[in-house]
Amino acid sequence: MTRPLRHLVVLFLVGLLPSAAWALAPPRFPVPQPCERSGANGVGDYEYETRYFRQRLDHFSFPGVGDEDEAAAFFQQRYLVGRRAGWAGPGGPIFFYCGNEGDIAWFAANSGLVWEAAPRFAALVVFAEHRYYGESMPFGSKAKAYNNSKSLAYLTAEQAIADFAVLLTDLKRNLSAEGSPVVLFGGSYGGMLAAWMRLKYPHVAVGALSSSAPILQFEDIVPSTIFYDLVSDDFRRESLSCFQTIKDSWKALDDQGNERDGLLKLSKTFHLCQTLKTSGDLSDWLSSAYSYLAMVDYPIPSEFLMPLPANPIKEVCRNIDSQPEGTSILERIYAGVNVYYNYSGTVGCFDLNDDPHGMGGWDWQACTEMVMPMSYSEDRSMYPPYKFDYASYAEDCIKSYGVRPRPRWITTEFGGHNITTVLERFASNIIFFNGLLDPWSGGGVLKNISESVISIVAPLGAHHIDLRPATPEDPDWLVSLRESELKIISGWLSDYYGATGALLQPAVKGSVAS
Numbered sequence: 334m335t336r337p338l339r340h341l342v343v344l345f346l347v348g349l350l351p352s353a354a355w356a357l358a359p360p361r362f363p364v365p366q367p368c369e370r371s372g373a374n375g376v377g378d379y380e381y382e383t384r385y386f387r388q389r390l391d392h393f394s395f396p397g398v399g400d401e402d403e404a405a406a407f408f409q410q411r412y413l414v415g416r417r418a419g420w421a422g423p424g425g426p427i428f429f430y431c432g433n434e435g436d437i438a439w440f441a442a443n444s445g446l447v448w449e450a451a452p453r454f455a456a457l458v459v460f461a462e463h464r465y466y467g468e469s470m471p472f473g474s475k476a477k478a479y480n481n482s483k484s485l486a487y488l489t490a491e492q493a494i495a496d497f498a499v500l501l502t503d504l505k506r507n508l509s510a511e512g513s514p515v516v517l518f519g520g521s522y523g524g525m526l527a528a529w530m531r532l533k534y535p536h537v538a539v540g541a542l543s544s545s546a547p548i549l550q551f552e553d554i555v556p557s558t559i560f561y562d563l564v565s566d567d568f569r570r571e572s573l574s575c576f577q578t579i580k581d582s583w584k585a586l587d588d589q590g591n592e593r594d595g596l597l598k599l600s601k602t603f604h605l606c607q608t609l610k611t612s613g614d615l616s617d618w619l620s621s622a623y624s625y626l627a628m629v630d631y632p633i634p635s636e637f638l639m640p641l642p643a644n645p646i647k648e649v650c651r652n653i654d655s656q657p658e659g660t661s662i663l664e665r666i667y668a669g670v671n672v673y674y675n676y677s678g679t680v681g682c683f684d685l686n687d688d689p690h691g692m693g694g695w696d697w698q699a700c701t702e703m704v705m706p707m708s709y710s711e712d713r714s715m716y717p718p719y720k721f722d723y724a725s726y727a728e729d730c731i732k733s734y735g736v737r738p739r740p741r742w743i744t745t746e747f748g749g750h751n752i753t754t755v756l757e758r759f760a761s762n763i764i765f766f767n768g769l770l771d772p773w774s775g776g777g778v779l780k781n782i783s784e785s786v787i788s789i790v791a792p793l794g795a796h797h798i799d800l801r802p803a804t805p806e807d808p809d810w811l812v813s814l815r816e817s818e819l820k821i822i823s824g825w826l827s828d829y830y831g832a833t834g835a836l837l838q839p840a841v842k843g844s845v846a847s
Contacts, residue, residue, distance in 0.1 A: 360560060360624050360707065360772075361695055362433065362434065362521040362522050362695070362773070363521065363625055363628050363629060363637065363638050363796055378448075378802075379415070379441060379442065379445075379448045380415065380416050381413040381414055381415045381416070381441065381458070381460070382413070382414050383411065383412075383413055384411070384412055384413070384414055385409040385410065385411055385412075386409070386410045386412060386500050386503065386504075387407050387408075387409065387410075388407060388408055388409070388410040388464070388469075388496055388499065388500065389406065389407055389499070390405065390406055390407060390408055390471050390487050391406075391487055391492070392491075392492060392495040392496075392499070393491070393492075393495075404473070405471075405472060408464070408469065408470065408471040408472070408473075409468075409469065410461070410462060410464065410469045410496060410500065411437060411462040411467060411468045411469050412437070412459060412460060412461040412462060412500060413437060413438070413441055413458075413459065413460040413461075414457070414458070414459055415448065415451065415457060415458030415459070417457060419451065419452045419455060420455060420456065420457040421455035421456075422510075423508060423509045423510040423512070423513065424510065424512045424513055425455050425456060425457065425510070425513055426454050426455070426456035426457070426513060426514050426515075426516060426826055427456060427457045427459060427501075427504075427505070427510070427513050427514070427515045427516070428447050428450070428451050428454075428456045428457070428458050428459070428515075428516050428518060429459045429460075429461065429497070429501060429515050429516070429517055429518065429538070430444055430447055430458075430459065430460040430461065430517075430518045430519060430523065431461065431463075431493075431494075431497055431517055431518070431519040431523045431524075431526040431527045431530060432460065432461050432462045432463040432466070432467075432493075432523060432526075433463060433466075433519070433520070433521055433522045433523040433526075434463060434466055434522055434694055434695045434698070435463075435466050435467065436462075436466065436467035436468075437460050437461065437462035437463075437466075437467050437469075438467070440460060440520075440523065441460045443637055443800070443801065443802070444460075444518065444520065444800045444801075444802075445800070445801060445802025445803055446518075446799060446800045446801070446802075446803075446815060446818075447460075447518050447800070448802075449802070449803055450819055450822075453819070454822075454823070454826065456516075457508075457513075459501075459504065461496070461497050461500055463493050463496075463523075463526075464487070464488065464492060464493055464496055465478055465479075465485070465487075465488045465694045466694055471484070471487060472484055479693065479694070479697075481735075482734050482735045482736050485694075485697050485734070488694055488697055488698060488701075489698075489701070489702060490525070490526060490529065490698075490702065490703070490743070490746075490747075491746060493526060494526055494529060494530045494533060494534070497526070497530060498530065498533075498534045498537050501515060501537055501538075502537065514538075514539040514825075514826055514829040514830075515537060515538040515539060516538065516539060516540050516541070516542070516822055516825065516826070517530055517531060517538045517540070517541035517542070518541070518542045518544075518800070519541070519542070519543060519544065519546070520544040520545055520546075520796070520797030520800045521544070521545050521546065521773070521796065521797055522546075522695075524542075524543040524544045524545055524546030524766075524797065525543070525546040525547070525548050527541040527542065527543045527546070528541055528543035528546055528548055528763055528765070529548070529747045531543075531760070531762065531763055532747065532748070532759075532760055533747075535761075539762060539825050539826070539828075539829050540761075540762030540763065540764075540822065540825040541762070541763050541764070542764045542766070542818060542822065543763055543764065543765050543766070544766040544797035544799055544800050545766065545767060545768065545771055545773055545774070545777065545796045545797040546765065546773075546777060546778075547705070547773045547774075547775070547776025547777055548747070548749060548752075548776070548777070548778065549749055549752060549776045549777065549778070550705045550773070550775070550776030551704065551705060551706075551740070551743050551744050551749055551776075552706070552740060552741060552744055552749070552750075553706075554744070554749050554750060554752075554776075555775055555776050556708075556775075557706040557707055557708040557720075557721045558708045558709065558710040558713070558714065559772075559775030559776065560624075560705075560707055560772045560773065560775055560776070561624075561707065561708070561709050561710070561714050561716055561772070562710055562713045562714055562775070563627065563771075563772035563774065563775050564623055564624050564627040564715075564772045565713060565714045565715040565716070566713070567626075567627045567630060567646050567770055567772070568623070568627075568646060568649075568650065568715060569715070570646075571646050571647050571649075571650040572650040572651075572653075572654055574653075574654055575649070575650035575653045575654055575669070576715050577715075578653050578654075578662060578665055578666065579623070579653075579666065579669075579715045580715040580716075581662055582619075582662050582663060582665075582666045583616065583716070583717055584717075585661075585662045585663055586599070586612055586615060586616060586619075586663060586666075587612055589612075589663065590609070590611070590612025590615075591612075595612075596608060596609040596610070596611075596612065597609075599612060599615055599663070602663050602664060602667055603615060603663075603667050603670075603683065604667070604681075604682050604683055605682060605683050605684075605685060606682040606683060606684045606685075607684070607685075607686075609685075614685050615685070617685075618683075618685050619666065619670055620716075622670045622673040622674060623670075623715075624772065625638055625639075625673065626641075626645050626646050626649060626673055627646065627770065627771065627772045627795075628771055628772065628773065628795060628796040629641065629645065629795055629796055630644065630645060630646045630770045630771075630795045631643065631644075631645075631795050631798055631801070632644060632793060632808055632811075633804055633806045633807065633808075634806075635801070637801070639673055639674065639676065640676050640677045641672070641673065641676055642672070642676060643806075645672060645673065645676075648672045648676075649669040649670070649672045649673065650669065652665075652668040652669045652671070652672055653665045653666065653668060653669035656668055696733070697734060700729075700730035700733060700734050700736055700738055701730075701734075701736055701738060701739065702738070702739055702742045702743050702746075703743065704726070704738045704739070704740040704743075705776070706721040706723070706740075707721055708720050708721045723740065726738065752778065752782070753780075753782050756778075756782045756783070756786050757782050757783045757786070760782070760783075760785075760786050761783070761785040761786065762785050762786075762825050763785070763786050763787070764787050764788075764789060764818055764821055764822075765777060765778035765779075765786075765787070765788045765789070766788075766789045766790075766791070766794075766797070766799045766814075766818065767779055767788070767789075767790050767791070767794070768790075768791045768792075768793070768794020768795045768796065768797075768798050768799075769790060769791065769792050769793075769794065770792075770793065770794060770795045771794065771795045771796040773796060774790075787821060789814060789817060789818065791810065791811070791814055793808075793810065794811070794814070798811065799811070799814055799815055799818060803815070
């Protein structure tokens, strides 16, 4: 059921016919819905000041005096600074969130742990936006920044981490807080950046909480099938019949799409706003929903990606399985996927061209250095068998951006092979959190590496659930898990200050920042 990679803008899968000849684009990391209450003074219950830092475009070159185009050599990087009233002041801790591939206000609203823990440590909260996302656009606008491969060339993880290091150094100097210890936070891609920054700039931060960060999802470090196998496992776990219905649906979808007026029938069955041009567009849309559902299969209701109930995969499978006898496979699939795309019941029709998560820059990153091989296994997966084809993947990137991927660069720059030996010898003060319902956990660090490089695993956890805002409905295991993380961070700070004081207050279930 795969087809040629038209653009790398489709959310998850790309390809349909013949499956052996085309590459799968890597799944995207989840990015939150735009905030309803955001502004200069904060979002939701979290108050902050929006600031901008004059950031260098290229940290790794030295143009001659007079050769540099001042307007192009720098850009305004947005960052958010929490209320300083609760900060201990110069010398007090700084909690720094490494921005992901999206608007930083979204991540600020959905990373409650950072805000809620800060008062207990008298820490200053800072959220820094990733270059080329949100408002942090080089060359003055998104259109100019995304214009071509030359303008996009500075969109890399290395440049982003250097941004964070330079911003932090300057901020601490301006606050007369050169002695303040910095703890890094990040989830998903931001979690990868937090871990890598701790490794690359250990003098800038005393430790990092790296949540749901698939730093091993490169080359052949983990099986290329692992992501979609785990997506499939999540659905099989809820209902074998649901799993089988989805597995059977791809052929049913293709068969109907090849019939006369089949695309029109599919468009009506799935309540689409426009008539399909290919059945592959619908396959992409469905696959995106299944993958995102696996990532955010939280035990509590959430609106991180879409308004969703608690345990959304359970709800999807209930809808698929409970349809009356005689309901077709594709009608069952629509009833299930409607939970993801229209749980609120307010959507009249679905626009497959609308990307509610807005991550265009990630396609460039996936075509340059963030090359994560993805395949479908034959038996374990609910998708048709497919083996990753780097040649096709590279060809699609050349067609889309005029660049050839460098699939071994990330492991050269940051490591990944022999991770246990390497981190045991050269790393310290990193927490790797993974929820095993999250398909990205397959590329995560799942075992303790040393006394200070710790893995915390939640069998019932999903994508960076530990960073989510606390609620009264949080299960006890989640409250305990967060407490464990904060105790480890307290130890880092105690070591830094050379003291053993009461830096940590007991966790309060459902607490919010004051």
